[in-house]
Amino acid sequence: MTDLNRRHFLAAGAAATAGAMLSGPAQAAAPKDPMPAKWDETYDVVVIGSGFAGLAAAIEAKAAGSTVAVLEKMPTYGGNSIINGGILSVPGNAPQKALGVKDSPQLLAEDIIREGQGLNYPEKVKLMAREAYPTWEWTVKTLGVEYMDKVGQEGGHSVPRFLYTKNGSGSAVVQKEVDYLAKQGVKVRTRCYVETIIRDADGRVKGLKVRDGYRFPKADSGKVKYIKASKAVVLCYGGFGADVKFRTKYDPKLTAKFDTTNQPGATSELWRETARIGCTQIQQDWIQCGPWNSPEEKGMGIALYFAQGAAATRGLWVDCATGKRFVNELANRKVRADAVINLNNEGHKCIALADTSATDAWKVARPGMLEKELTAGVVHKADTLEDVAKMNNIPLAALKKSVDDYNKALAAKSGDEMGRTFFPKAQPMAKGPWYFSYLSPKVHHCMGGLQTDIQGRVIGIVDDQPIPGLYAAGESTGGVHGAVRLGSCATLDCLVNGRIAGKAAAAEKAWG
Amino acid sequence: MTDLNRRHFLAAGAAATAGAMLSGPAQAAAPKDPMPAKWDETYDVVVIGSGFAGLAAAIEAKAAGSTVAVLEKMPTYGGNSIINGGILSVPGNAPQKALGVKDSPQLLAEDIIREGQGLNYPEKVKLMAREAYPTWEWTVKTLGVEYMDKVGQEGGHSVPRFLYTKNGSGSAVVQKEVDYLAKQGVKVRTRCYVETIIRDADGRVKGLKVRDGYRFPKADSGKVKYIKASKAVVLCYGGFGADVKFRTKYDPKLTAKFDTTNQPGATSELWRETARIGCTQIQQDWIQCGPWNSPEEKGMGIALYFAQGAAATRGLWVDCATGKRFVNELANRKVRADAVINLNNEGHKCIALADTSATDAWKVARPGMLEKELTAGVVHKADTLEDVAKMNNIPLAALKKSVDDYNKALAAKSGDEMGRTFFPKAQPMAKGPWYFSYLSPKVHHCMGGLQTDIQGRVIGIVDDQPIPGLYAAGESTGGVHGAVRLGSCATLDCLVNGRIAGKAAAAEKAWG
Secondary structure, three states, X not given: OOHHHHHHHHHHHHHHHOOOXXXXXXXXXXXXXXXXXXXXXXXXXXXXXXXXXXXHHHHHHHHOOOOEEEEOOOOOOOOOHHHOOOXXXXXXXXXXXXXXXXXXXXXXXXXHHHHOOOOOOHHHHHHHHHHHHHHHHHHHHHHOOOEOOOOEOOOOXXXXXXXXXXXXXXXXXHHHHHXXXXXXXXXXXXXXXXXXXXXXXXXXXXEEEEEEOOOOOOOOOOEEEEXXXXXXXXXXXOOOOOOHHHHHHHOOOOOOOOOEOOOOOOOOHHHHHHHHOOEOEEOOOOEEEEOOOOOOOXXXXXXXXXXXXHHHHHOEEXXXXXXXXXXXXXXXXXXXXXXXXXXXXXXXXXXXXXXXXXXXXXXXXXXXXHHHHHXXXXXXXXXXHHHHHHHHOOOHHHHHHHHHHHHHHHHHOOOOOOOOOOOOOOOOOOOOOEEEEEOOOEEEEXXXXXXXXXXXXXXXXXXXXXXXXXXXXXXHEOOOOOOOOOOOOHHHHHHHHHHHHHHHHHOOOOOO | OOHHHHHHXXXXXXXXXXXXXXXXXXXXXXXXXXXXXXXOEEXXXXXXXXXXXXXXXXXXXXHOOOOEEEEOOOOOOOOOXXXXXXXXXXXXXXXXXXXXXXXXXXXXXXXXXXXXXXXXXXXXXXXXXXXXXXXXXXXXHHHOOOEOOOOEOOOOOOOOOEEEEOOOOOHHHHHHHHHHHHHOOOOEEOOEEXXXXXXXXXXXXXXXXXXXXXXXXXXXXXXXXXXXXXXXXXXXXXXXXXXXXXXXXXXXXXXXOOOEOOOOOOOOHHHHHHHHXXXXXXXXXXXXXXXXXXXXXXXXXXXXXHHHXXXXXXXXXXXXXXXXXXXXXXXXXXXXXXXXXXXXHOOOOEEEEEOHHHHHHHHHHOOOHHHHHHHHOOOEEEOXXXXXXXXXXXXXXXXXXXXXXXXXXXXXXXXXXXXXXXXXXXXXXXXXXXXXXXXXXXXXXXXXXXXXXXXXXXXXXXXXXXXEEEEXXXXXXXXXXXXXXXXXXXXXXXXXXXXXXXXXXXXXXXOO
C-alpha cells in the first residue's frame, strides 16, 4: 500500500465512522473543524488584532457588558495603526469652516465612490461618511485624543478635510484606546497568534486555537491554547502589504523590489485561514502604494509628511529628467503612485518640491517635522531653485517654467495645468531656501478583504449568508474603499466599523 | 437543549469520534469531505465544462490514453464558447502578412500585459502568445476548423491580428472539438451538474458528487451519483457573468440593470465550491462588459459585429447628444465600455456609425451579416449623414465635423484625435447609405478566477501548493488576462491552457 493510499484509506475510514455520505449544501458549507476536548479560556467576544479597529471593537463590546479578549500576534500592540500618520477625514470640522471650506458627509461619500471606481458598497460608504463627525467627537470626548486645530488635504478629496493628531501619528489614537481599555480591565494580549478559527459543523465560529507566547514569525512557537468565544470573534487583523508572496498572487507587479510602509506583521496567515473556513474575500488585487514615500529611508518613514503636506499641497512634484510636473499632486494615491512608478521604471528620478512659503505654512501644522526630516537626510535643502536643478540634474529652464506656470495660474486663479485645486491661502513659490524629497512608492494598504454586511457580519462564500459568530472591520475587510482608498479614510473606516462590529458582537446570543 | 446547542453537541460528538484534536496546518488545509461508500463510475480524468477549454482538455487527455468524461450542467454543450464570435489572436498569420502588418508573439504579449495593467502572470502570457500560432494550426490540421482568409482588429491590440471562423462563431470550433471527441468515443454528458468536489483529508481531490439528469437551475433535480477521478479533475466551468448576486459581490456596479452576453448557465455554483475546498481565486472583481452590444436585442446578439468590424475599425463611435466622438474606438474593452456607460448614465445615446465604404470592406469579411442585422432591426440604415443626425437628434454640424476630422486625419496620415490607429486600407467616410447601431455595454467576461501554475494545476489558498488532482483552464481561471481581456484572446487562452491542463492531468499518477 502506498503512503498516499494508506492516508486515503485512514481518512476514508475516519470519515465513515463520523457519518460518511453526509450530503447537501448545509454540511458542505461548514468546514467542520475539530472541536477541542476542553477550552482553556472563555470570553464573550474575542477580538483579533490591536489596531484602530480591533481596539474600537473591544471598547464597544466591553461597554456593552461583554467579557473581551484582544489578541495580537506581534510583541507590541497597534499594528499599522500605531505607525500611521494620524489623519482623520471629518467633513464639517471647525478648521474647514475657518478657511471657508464647504463640506458634507455626502461630498465625502461622493469622493470615495468616484475615486473607488464604484467598486465600493455604497451603503457602507454612506454610513462611514455620516459617522465621521460623531466618531471624531467620540475620540475627543470619550478617549481624549488631541488634534491640531488645522485642516489638511489628501489626494482624491475635493476639499481639504482631514484633521490630525497633535503628535502627528496614529499612535495618539491607539494609545488612548489602549489606555481606555486598560481602565475597563482589558489588556491587549501580545504574542498571541491565532492558528485556527474553529468553525463547527453547524456553521458557527466557536473559538480559536492560538499560540500563546508566539515569536513572530516562528510557526511552531508558543503554547497551544483553545479560546472559546461565546458570542463572537471579531476579525481586525489588518492587511498583507508586507507579505510579498501573498500580495504577488493578486498583483504580480508588487514584487520584493517594492518596499512597504507596513509593519512586518502585515502578513497573510489569517487571510488564508478565513478563506479556508469559507469567508468571502473580495477585491484583494487592489493594493495601494503610497505615492509620497522616499527611497532614502526604510518603511513608512517621515519624508511623506513633507511630500504631501508641503509639496503636494502647496508645491510641485517634478520629473527630474524633464523638469516638468507629471501628475496632479492631489490626485488619488493610485494615480500618483502609478505615475511615479512609470517614471521610476524609465530611470527618471522624481522629487517633491516646496519653497519656504510652503514649508512655513506647513510647519505650523506639523511643528518640528521639517527639522527632523532634514536631520534624517530624507528632505534636502537648496538655497535657490538653480541649486535644486543642479543637485538633481534637472533642466533648469524647464524647472523654472514649471514653477512660473504654477505661480501664474495661482495668481490668475485660472485652472492648474494638472487639474489640481489650489490649497486655500496658498502662496506663489518664490521664497528660498527650497526643499525637496525623492519619491518612490511603497506598498501601503490593502483595499480588498472580507465581505461584511452593514453590521460587520462576515459573509460566507457558499451561500452569501453571514457566518454565525464572526465579525470583521478595518483593513481585513473589503468593499468600503473600492479601488482606491483615500488618505485619512483608513482611520475613519477602522474606528466606525470597529465600533459597529464590537457592538453587534456583544449583542449576539451566546452559543453555549 | 436548544436546536443550535443540539446540533453543536451532535457535531462535536461526531468530530470527537473521528479523532478530535487533530491539529496543524496539513489537517487544517484540507476540507475532509466525506468519501462515498462506493463510486458509481470511474474515469482517469473528469472534465467539468464543455466550452473551448474543457473540450480541448478532454481531447488531449484522451489522446494521452486516459479514460475521460466531460460533464456539462446545461442541456446543451458549448457554454459561452458556442455563442462567441469565433475570433482567435494569431500573430504572424498569412492575412496579416498580405496587408504588410508586422506582428510577433512578443508584441501580442506586450499588448496583453499593457492593457492588463500588469495584473497578468507574465509567464502565462508569454506561453499563451508563443502557443498562438501552433494552436491555430492544431485547430486547422487536427480538428478541421475553417477560417476566413481575412484579419480583423479588436480593441487594445496594437495591430490587426485576429483570424475568425468561416461561420463567424465559436460554434465552428466547439463543433469540431465535439466531433473529434465523439470519434474517440467520448461524448459530452449534458445535464450533469457537479454539486461537490470531493477533497479528501490527504488534500487530494478524489472525485465528484454529481446530479445526473439535472434540470438547470433546480438544485435538487437529477439523480445523485459519485464519480471517481483516478488521475484528476479538470475545471473548465467558465465565468459567472449571468449571476447578478455573485458578480455584485465583487463589482457592486454590475447590478441587474446590466444585461449579459453570457448563456444563462454562466453562474457561480462552482466558484463557490472551489473556494470552499480551498482553491485560491484571484482578481474576481475584474468583470468585463462588452462595449459593442446593442440594447435593441437580448444577450450577445449580432449588432456587435457591425459595431466592431465596420464602425470601430473603419468608422466612428458618436455621442448623440454632442455629435462628437468620445473614445478611441480601438481602445480596450474596459476603456470603451466605461466611456459608453458614463454617457448612458448621463442619458446620452451612443451610436456606432459606418458609411458604405466601411461596410463594403467589412462585408467581405462577414458575408451576409449586415443583411441579417438589418432584418433583425439592430443595425439601422440612413441614406445620408443628415438622416443619421435627424433619426438620432444629433447636432448635424458637430457630426459632420467629426466625420470630416477623421477623413482629414486619415488622408494626411496624421494622428487620429482619439489616438486610434488607422485600419490598413481604410477609406474616408463619405459613401451613402450610412449605417448605425446603438451601444449599451453588457456583462461579458470574468478576467479573474482560479490561480493556476504554468501546467494548469490549481493553487491552494492555505499553503500556495498545487492541490493534488485538480487542474483548471479558461474563464474559470485568473491571472492570464489581468485587468482587461483583449478581444480574440479568450479562445486562445481556452485552447492553449485547456490542452496543457488535459495533457498534465493525463500524466498524473492514479491515486487508487
